Amino acid sequence: MDLLPLLPQALADGLLLGAVYAIVAVGLTLTFGVLRIVNFAHGDFLALGLYLTYLGAIWLHLDPYLSLVLVLPLVTLAAAFVYRLLIAPIILAPEHNQIVVTLGLSLILQNAMLAIFTADLHAVPSVLSGRIVNIGNVFIQAAALIASAASIAVCLGLYWLLRSTELGRQIRAAAQDRDAALMSGVNVDRMYLIAFCIGVGSLGLVAPLIAPFNYVSPSVGSNFTLTAFIVVVLGSMGNFVGALIGGFVIGLVEAVGGLLTGGSINFIITYAIFILFLLFRPEGLLGGRRL
Amino acid sequence: MSGPLLQVRAVSRWFGGLRAVDEVSFDLGSHEILGLIGPNGAGKTTLFETISGFIRPTKGAVTFDGRDITGQPPHRLARLGIGRTFQIVQPFREVSVLENVIAGVLGPNRPTADPRVEAMAVLTRVRLDHRAGVLARNLSLPEKKRLEIARALATRPRLLLLDEVMAGLTPAEIDEIMVILADIRREGVALLIVEHVMRAIMSLSDRLVVMANGRKIAEGLPAIVAADPAVIEAYLGRRHHGAA
Amino acid sequence: MKSMLALGLVVALLAAVAPFLSIYGQHIFVLVALYGAVALAWNILGGMAGQMSLGHALFVGAGAYLSTALYLNLGLSPWIGLVLAACLGGALGALMGYTVFRRKLSGVYFALVTLALAEMTLHIVSNVPALGAANGLAIPAQPSMANLQFASKLGYCYVALGVLAVVAVAIIAIHRSRLGYVFLAIRENERSAAALGIDVVQGKVIAAAISGALAALVGPIYANYVLFIDPESVFGITLSIDALLFSFVGGLGSLFGPLLGTVVLVPLTELLRGLLAGRLAGIHLIIYGVILVLVMRLAPRGLWGLLSDAIARRRA
Numbered sequence: 085m086d087l088l089p090l091l092p093q094a095l096a097d098g099l100l101l102g103a104v105y106a107i108v109a110v111g112l113t114l115t116f117g118v119l120r121i122v123n124f125a126h127g128d129f130l131a132l133g134l135y136l137t138y139l140g141a142i143w144l145h146l147d148p149y150l151s152l153v154l155v156l157p158l159v160t161l162a163a164a165f166v167y168r169l170l171i172a173p174i175i176l177a178p179e180h181n182q183i184v185v186t187l188g189l190s191l192i193l194q195n196a197m198l199a200i201f202t203a204d205l206h207a208v209p210s211v212l213s214g215r216i217v218n219i220g221n222v223f224i225q226a227a228a229l230i231a232s233a234a235s236i237a238v239c240l241g242l243y244w245l246l247r248s249t250e251l252g253r254q255i256r257a258a259a260q261d262r263d264a265a266l267m268s269g270v271n272v273d274r275m276y277l278i279a280f281c282i283g284v285g286s287l288g289l290v291a292p293l294i295a296p297f298n299y300v301s302p303s304v305g306s307n308f309t310l311t312a313f314i315v316v317v318l319g320s321m322g323n324f325v326g327a328l329i330g331g332f333v334i335g336l337v338e339a340v341g342g343l344l345t346g347g348s349i350n351f352i353i354t355y356a357i358f359i360l361f362l363l364f365r366p367e368g369l370l371g372g373r374r375l
Numbered sequence: 376m377s378g379p380l381l382q383v384r385a386v387s388r389w390f391g392g393l394r395a396v397d398e399v400s401f402d403l404g405s406h407e408i409l410g411l412i413g414p415n416g417a418g419k420t421t422l423f424e425t426i427s428g429f430i431r432p433t434k435g436a437v438t439f440d441g442r443d444i445t446g447q448p449p450h451r452l453a454r455l456g457i458g459r460t461f462q463i464v465q466p467f468r469e470v471s472v473l474e475n476v477i478a479g480v481l482g483p484n485r486p487t488a489d490p491r492v493e494a495m496a497v498l499t500r501v502r503l504d505h506r507a508g509v510l511a512r513n514l515s516l517p518e519k520k521r522l523e524i525a526r527a528l529a530t531r532p533r534l535l536l537l538d539e540v541m542a543g544l545t546p547a548e549i550d551e552i553m554v555i556l557a558d559i560r561r562e563g564v565a566l567l568i569v570e571h572v573m574r575a576i577m578s579l580s581d582r583l584v585v586m587a588n589g590r591k592i593a594e595g596l597p598a599i600v601a602a603d604p605a606v607i608e609a610y611l612g613r614r615h616h617g618a619a
Numbered sequence: 620m621k622s623m624l625a626l627g628l629v630v631a632l633l634a635a636v637a638p639f640l641s642i643y644g645q646h647i648f649v650l651v652a653l654y655g656a657v658a659l660a661w662n663i664l665g666g667m668a669g670q671m672s673l674g675h676a677l678f679v680g681a682g683a684y685l686s687t688a689l690y691l692n693l694g695l696s697p698w699i700g701l702v703l704a705a706c707l708g709g710a711l712g713a714l715m716g717y718t719v720f721r722r723k724l725s726g727v728y729f730a731l732v733t734l735a736l737a738e739m740t741l742h743i744v745s746n747v748p749a750l751g752a753a754n755g756l757a758i759p760a761q762p763s764m765a766n767l768q769f770a771s772k773l774g775y776c777y778v779a780l781g782v783l784a785v786v787a788v789a790i791i792a793i794h795r796s797r798l799g800y801v802f803l804a805i806r807e808n809e810r811s812a813a814a815l816g817i818d819v820v821q822g823k824v825i826a827a828a829i830s831g832a833l834a835a836l837v838g839p840i841y842a843n844y845v846l847f848i849d850p851e852s853v854f855g856i857t858l859s860i861d862a863l864l865f866s867f868v869g870g871l872g873s874l875f876g877p878l879l880g881t882v883v884l885v886p887l888t889e890l891l892r893g894l895l896a897g898r899l900a901g902i903h904l905i906i907y908g909v910i911l912v913l914v915m916r917l918a919p920r921g922l923w924g925l926l927s928d929a930i931a932r933r934r935a
Contacts, residue, residue, distance in 0.1 A: 122727045170912065179726045180671050184867055185915045187860065191908030195901035302901075306856070310738065313731055349746060355739035362732055363722055427814065453816035461814070467807040469872060478804050481797040482815030530816055 087343060089221075094343040095336065096222045102335020103232035103328075104298075107290050108308050109315035110239050110327045114283035116313070117322035118246070118259050119276060121171060122182040125190040127309035128197075129284050133159045133291025134208075134300040135197055141208050148210050148292035159288025160281050167280045175276065190305065198302040210296035227296035234293050236328065238286060243324035245282075255279045314358040320368030329369060378441060380405040380534055380565050381426070386435035388421050395421040397589040398435070405533065408556070408566040410580035410597070412573075414609060417586040419569045420462070420538070426567070427459045427536055428452045439534070454483045458532030460523045462539045468512035472503060472522055475511055479529030494529060500562075501525045501555050517548040524555065534565045541572040549575055577601070585609070622791045630784050637776040645772040649844060651885045652779035653837050654861060656786045658869070658877035660833035661862035663790065664712075666871040667799070668826035669806030670720075673730045674737030675862045678708040678831040680854035682838025684744065687756050687848055690766070697767035700839045708835025709828045716827030720820045734856070741854035755849025758842065767843045775844050782840055783878075786833045790874050793829070802826055834862075864907055868914050870923025879922050884910075 108130060115121045133155050140151030170189060174181045207213075215226040246252035257265040258275035265272050298304070315334055319326025334354055341350040361368065379402035388396040396418045403409045411419050424430040426437055428449035436445045444452060449459075467475050476494040480487055487493055498504040501521040506514065514522060520540055527535055537556075541549050553575055560566055570576040576583070576597075583600045585593040587609040593600050600606055637648060657679060665671045685707050686700025719732055745753045762770040769775055793799045801822040804812035809819050842848045852858075862877075865884055870876025884907070891903045918925055 170916075173916065181915055181919075183671060183673075183727060183730055184863070185912055187863070188908040188911030188915065191860070191904050191911065193908075195904040195908065198901040199905065310731075310734065314735075317731075349742075351742045352739050352746075355735040355742070358735050359732055359739070362724060362728060363718055366722070366724070366728070429810070429813075448818075449810075449813035450816050450818045453814055459814050461811065465808045465811055467803060467811070469807065470803065474800075474803075478800045478812075479815050481800045482804070482812070482817045484797065484816060526811075526815065 090343055091340070092220070092222050094339045096219075096224055098336035098339030099332060100224065100228040100232055100335070101339055102332035103235040104228075104290075104294055104331075105308075105311055105315050105334050106328045106331025107231065107235035107238055107293075108287065109312040109319070109331055110235075110242055110324055111283040111286040111290075112312045112316050113319070113322060113324055113327045114242060114246075114286075115280055117316050117320075117327075118256065119279055119283075120259070121175070121276075121280065122179060122186060123171075123284070124183065124186040124309060125166075125193055125305070126284065126287070126312055127307065128190050128193040128305035129159055129163065130287040130291055130308055131197060131300075131302060131305040132162060132193060133288045134295055134298070134304060135201060136288075137292045137295045138201075138206050138208050138300050141210075148208055148295040149212075152289065152292040155292050156285065156288035159291070160285030163281045163284035164277065166284075167277055171280065172273065172277070190309070194302050194305055201300075201302065203302060205299040205301050207299060208295040212296050225297045227293075231290075231293040231297075234289070235331070238289070239324050239328040242282075242286075246324070251278070311354070314354060317358065317366070318361055318368055320370040320372050323368070323370050323372060326368060326370045333369070379403055380407075380440060381567070382436075382438040383422075383426065384436045384438070386422065386425055386432045386437060388418075388425055388430060389433045394589045396425065396432070399586065399589075399591045400435075401584050401591065401594055403534070403565055403567060405565050406560065406563065407581045408560055408568065408579050410576040410583045411567060411569045411586065412571075412576060412583060413586035413592075416588075418589040419586055422586070423459075423536060423538055423567075423569055427457060450482075453530050453532075454485075456531070456533035457536065458527035458530045458534070459536035460520075460527050460538055460540055462542065464516075464519045464523045466511035466514070466519055466522050466526070469510070471508050471510055472498065472514070472525075473507040475522055476525050476529045479526040483530050485531070497525050497529045500528065500558065502551070517544055517551070520544065520548075520552065521555070524552075524559075528559065528564075532564060534567065535559065537566060537568045537570075539569055539571060541570055541575050544572075553579055622795075623788070626784070626787055626791065630780060633780055634777065637780070638773055640776075642772060645776050647886055647889060648776045649772065649779045650889070651881055652776070652783045653841055653844075654865065654885055655878045655881040656779075656783045656837050657834050657858070657862045658865040658881050659783075659786045659790060659875070660830050660837075662866045662871070662874075662877045663793065663802075663833070664826045664830035665863065666866055666873070666877070667790075667793070667806065668802040668823060670725060670823055670826065671730050671863070672733040672827075672830075672859070673856075673863065674733030674735070674859050675830075675834055676854050676856065676858040677733070677737040677740055678711060678834035679838045679841070679858060680737075680740065680744070680848075680850070681707050681711055682835030683842045683848045683853045684750055684756070684838070686839035687758060687842045688750060691756060691758065696765050697839050697843055698765070701767075701836060704835040704839050705832045708838075709832030711835075712831025713824055713828035715831070716824035720823040720827075734859070737854055737856065737859060741850045744854065745850045751849070753850060755847060755852075756842075758846045760846055767839065768846075775840075778840055779844075782836050785836065787875070787878075789829065789833060794874055798822075798825065864911055866921075868910060868921055870921030872920060873923040873927075876921050876923035879926075883922065 112126050115123055136155045136158055137148050137151050140146040140154060170185050212227040217224045217226050217229060246256060254270045255275045257270050258272040262272055315327055315330040319330030337353055338350040341353045381403035383401050385398045385400050386396060387398055399422060413419050425432045428447050431446045436443060439455060473494055476497050477490045480490045480493050495504060498507055501524055503521050503525060541552055549572060556579060568576060580597055582595060583597050584591055585600055585606050592609060593603045593606045640648060661675045682704030686697050686704050689695040689700050690697055719729060744750050762768040801817050804817050805819055805822050812819055865880035866877040869880025888903045895902055914921060
């Protein structure tokens with residue numbers, strides 16, 4: 085069976101999938117890579133955003149690209165609430181506290197959505213649903229293309245934010261050396277809160293963007309959470325451009341792997357890459373700060 | 376006992392361009408108390424970490440009882456007879472004082488007849504036996520310091536490295552520790568002490584080694600070292616006269 | 620020897636009570652014993668040695684599939700399968716421990732590696748036709764002692780109790796030996812542990828091996844009780860999280876806290892499932908999540924910690 089003619093489509097699919105992984109993971113790059121907050125409920129905020137987008141469609145008849153205006157602030161608000169209630173009190177406690185608390189949060193969020201919406205898959209109607217763009221003999225969903233562009237923009241945007249703005253400088257200072265930052269007048273608590281809200285709130289942007297080409301289900305979250313951690317490690321902790329590259333790598337591996345082998349082998353490859361990187365190259369593709 | 380117990384030979388440790396320890400050499404005899412002093416940033420802690428196996432030296436060699444121990448991991452050094460305490464005392468908080476010391480007795484994986492009995496004996500040596508059943512996190516600071524010493528003693532070391540064990544103690548508490556350390560030496564354990572509390576290290580030590588900027592700048596009897604102009608300039612100076 | 624005697628008494632008591640339970644009661648008995656064994660095994664690595672694994676289902680699933688595959692293909696008695704399962708679990712634990720801990724990976728990175736390993740294994744097994752792929756393996760019902768199958772639930776009660784007892788004996792033996800202190804020191808402070816002569820990496824590897832071997836024992840028992848295994852049920856993350864959850868709620872630092880957590884939460888879950896009759900799917904998981912968060916924030920030493928504090932206060 086000659087797979088070669090199918091390769092360009094797989095590559096395109098891989099890049100688009102990778103862009104989605106990247107934009108989901110980039111928020112985790114900020115919260116985990118920079119702030120070292122372990123949040124196992126990261127993907128569940130995405131699911132939350134997807135369900136809000138879905139509700140926006142069936143209650144208010146809003147296209148996802150419009151309900152974005154509502155979903156983004158709502159998810160950010162949820163992030164702020166969770167940070168204040170659950171994370172801030174244990175920010176200085178041993179790491180396993182955060183693991184356990186966010187696991188608990190993940191259980192609550194996922195199963196609350198399961199209880200309310202059932203396990204049925206839902207599709208969110210959009211003006212761009214099913215709209216395909218044709219490049220040569222490669223077919224790309226228009227909505228996926230927009231999401232990819234947004235992904236690049238968000239990654240570069242966060243990179244710029246952390247590198248070149250005063251806010252970013254303060255966030256980095258707070259994350260790198262808490263005591264030194266406190267002494268030079270940085271409001272460490274507020275910086276953590278803001279950064280967490282940006283990182284998790286970004287999922288409120290991602291959800292409406294991917295709703296036109298992604299089913300909504302309660303388990304969307306856990307699928308994305310682990311992949312997000314993989315992308316963050318692969319792309320080197322705290323590196324936003326790395327998140328983009330890492331996302332593309334994983335996306336391509338999964339798409340091309342799926343083409344070559346069929347079945348769920350692609351997940352196996354992703355996990356294997358992850359384990360190998362953690363064992364042999366924990367500083368990720370781009371090097372820099374070690375774990 | 377032929378030859379010194381510990382031989383530090385031209386040990387250097389660089390961090391990138393920074394020479395934290397630069398070609399430091401000295402000997403320590405098997406019944407000696409050697410004091411290691413110097414201003415902050417002199418490299419004493421880094422040298423300590425190198426001797427106790429937590430950091431590899433970039434250059435140089437460390438010999439213990441005739442065998443080369445350069446770069447050996449800490450647990451192997453402990454089994455050879457080198458014990459150490461840590462500057463920031465960290466007892467095993469959630470268990471009792473006795474359990475902490477039993478961990479020290481069992482750590483080096485030596486055969487013991489009765490760990491509890493042995494641990495109680497060690498606690499008696501540091502005057503902590505009356506607190507044997509107390510949870511470590513409920514101890515006062517001086518008690519935690521003595522527990523730190525007890526735990527290290529439990530490993531039956533021939534050389535004990537003490538990292539600023541007097542820091543944060545009142546004069547009376549310092550006197551207590553000094554008595555304990557003198558007892559320990561009498562029982563045949565050599566001591567290498569890093570300390571900032573001048574009167575303690577001056578009266579305890581048989582000899583001093585002075586470090587500044589990573590290098591050894593003086594070595595010898597405390598009285599002689601104290602009068603060395605290079606040392607005074609680097610460190611002691613006015614501080615010695617009023618030091619506690 | 621006092622603890623061993625106490626254990627013996629408890630086991631004898633439970634064994635005596637089992638025949639008088641209803642069928643449903645015996646079912647709960649089996650579940651509590653099996654989940655309790657997994658949680659106690661998890662706790663050896665997670666609570667005693669301080670290394671939190673998020674993929675312990677790997678060991679349970681490995682044990683279950685090994686025993687079942689050998690039984691279905693070679694007719695090998697699951698009793699032998701049990702022993703082999705423990706060996707496989709121990710080997711997997713040692714291998715995982717050796718590769719991971721030597722690289723100084725701990726904390727969240729260790730948790731992520733274990734999670735990835737379990738998920739990866741789930742997907743691998745789902746794609747191996749010889750192991751039933753995603754559809755799993757069914758065991759034909761042929762009750763006999765040699766097949767580790769029983770006509771009534773009572774037999775399973777005793778076998779499950781037996782596995783639980785084995786795990787408990789292991790824990791008591793560790794606790795009173797040098798190994799117990801090695802784990803304690805590693806959990807509390809690795810640097811101090813090293814300075815006391817403890818080989819920290821070796822200690823962690825041993826903890827992982829023992830923990831894996833004991834968790835793997837549960838696999839064959841579960842397989843022969845339900846007479847069906849599939850990747851999701853024995854390798855799934857739900858099982859891994861359960862082990863962690865029961866240990867935390869029961870009391871991470873204690874020896875038998877995880878069993879206490881299991882005794883409380885498993886019947887609670889079954890009760891909820893019964894009450895809601897599957898109407899609101901996942902409600903019990905929401906409650907798990909809430910309990911987990913509450914315990915972490917308000918009672919970090921779990922139920923066991925609360926109990927011992929209450930007893931200490933009563934004495935004072």
